[in-house]
Amino acid sequence: MISLLNTGKPILIVGAGFAGAVHARTLAEAGYRVLVIDQRPHIGGNAHDYVDENGIRVHAYGPHLFHTKMPRVIEWVKRFGEFVPYTHKVRALLPSGIPVPLPINLDTVNEVFGTHYETAGQVLAHLKSVALEFPEPVNAAEYLYANIGQTLTDLFFRPYTKKMWAMDLEEMSAAVVKRIPLRTDRTDTYFADDDVQMMPRDGYTKIFETIFNHPNINLSLNTCFDKAMLPACEFCFNAMPIDEYFDFSLGELPYRSLKFHHRTAPGLPEQSWSITNFTDTGPLTRETAWHILPHHIVRKTGHHTLTREEPCDYRDNNKERYYPVKTADGRYNKLYDQYKAMAEFETNIAFIGRCGTYQYLDMDQVINQSLTHVEAWLTRRA
Ligand SMILES: Cc1cc2nc3c(=O)[nH]c(=O)nc-3n(C[C@H](O)[C@H](O)[C@H](O)COP(=O)(O)OP(=O)(O)OC[C@H]3O[C@@H](n4cnc5c(N)ncnc54)[C@H](O)[C@@H]3O)c2cc1C
Structure with missing residues (x-):
């Protein structure tokens, strides 16, 4: 005992x-x-x-x-x-409707800028050519502009930050975005470092x-x-x-909170990523296709579930x-x-x-x- x-x-x-x-x-x-x-x-x-x-x-x-x-x-x-x-794996949906790897990698850069780079050196040289001058960035916007330039910042980070945090990048600490990885090769897995x-x-x-x-x-x-x-x-x-x-x-x-919008769709369509991020300025940040995660199809019903997330203040979501x-x-x-x-x-x-x-x-x-x-x-x- x-x-x-x-x-x-x-x-x-x-x-x-x-x-x-x-x-x-x-x-x-x-x-x-x-x-x-x-x-x-x-x-x-x-x-x-x-x-x-x-x-x-x-x-x-x-x-x-x-x-x-x-x-x-x-x-x-x-x-x-x-x-x-x-x-x-995560994909971000460009305004053109094309999904690209997130975190940004060589293929993301090629799709956004219409380039055909094959090496990390070419991607780094491109990012250097579009980077803006901020020797000592004091916020997230300056840090991103100094590292990846305005186009990638305003596409992948500015609308997402506004939706997610109700904040402009200028109000956010550089420390938050410093942790976000940037890949100059074709690695398209989200947690590559773990x-x-x-x-x-x-x-x-x-x-x-x-x-x-x-x-x-x-x-x-x-x-x-x-x-x-x-x-x-x-x-x-x-x-x-x-x-x-x-x-x-x-x-x-x-705190920031999330409202979840579930919907049912037919079949069990295959794709290599489970989460799609939205780059537009609408209220939604991302959508999860649950059936892509392992062992998440528990019973086959001919349908699957998709869930979209809408960030908000926690006081607007039942605390x-x-x-x-x-x-x-x-x-x-x-x-x-x-x-x-x-x-x-x-x-x-x-x-x-x-x-x-x-x-x-x-x-x-x-x-x-x-x-x-x-x-x-x-x-x-x-
Ligand atoms: C949207 C979202 C996505 C996430 N995705 C990931 C991910 O992919 N990978 C990852 O590793 N982590 C992820 N996390 C983080 C993960 O949820 C946390 O690490 C984990 O839940 C923290 O556990 P916790 O016990 O501290 O808090 P919680 O899981 O929040 O548990 C705290 C519990 O305390 C209860 N409680 C609070 N106040 C009271 C009270 N007054 N009386 C009684 N009970 C109370 C609450 O009801 C709650 O159930 C995510 C978090 C969120 C919000």
């Missing part, structure tokens, strides 16, 4: 996404009794998926592609289900079911956090928005918080730092995950951070 280190009060975990799941499972395996709550009616947080009426697996909060360089993250998730290899790309064979929800399936874990869905819960638990790991916990006393930490807003002056990071300082005075509570720490984190980063965090907490308790 597993000894319960906290025989009196359980540990409370707020949020059944990856941050909460890693904390819950690690604590449960260390012998702690854990109560996981989530205000939503399902587990998995933003990685939750389900099979729709077309027999297609759909990710409820947008496509989630698992990619990582971290061996311990791979080892951890593979304990809870089978993963299959998947190489992610060692492993894979998808759970039976979906993310199944992985979460297995993670939470432990005798020390109790799960309570449709349950919103209330400070009155705290005295009944030994410690609380909390993935809720940190500003909400403090009743927005210093102001709101803003669904997806992407923390990053500005060139870093004002919201400074506000978060103030909330973080307030949190240091709270005893027996730690903020975790995307909204608890106000950062955009990929799944592998959340898993890695959560493993480090909960292991350190256990070491301090030992």
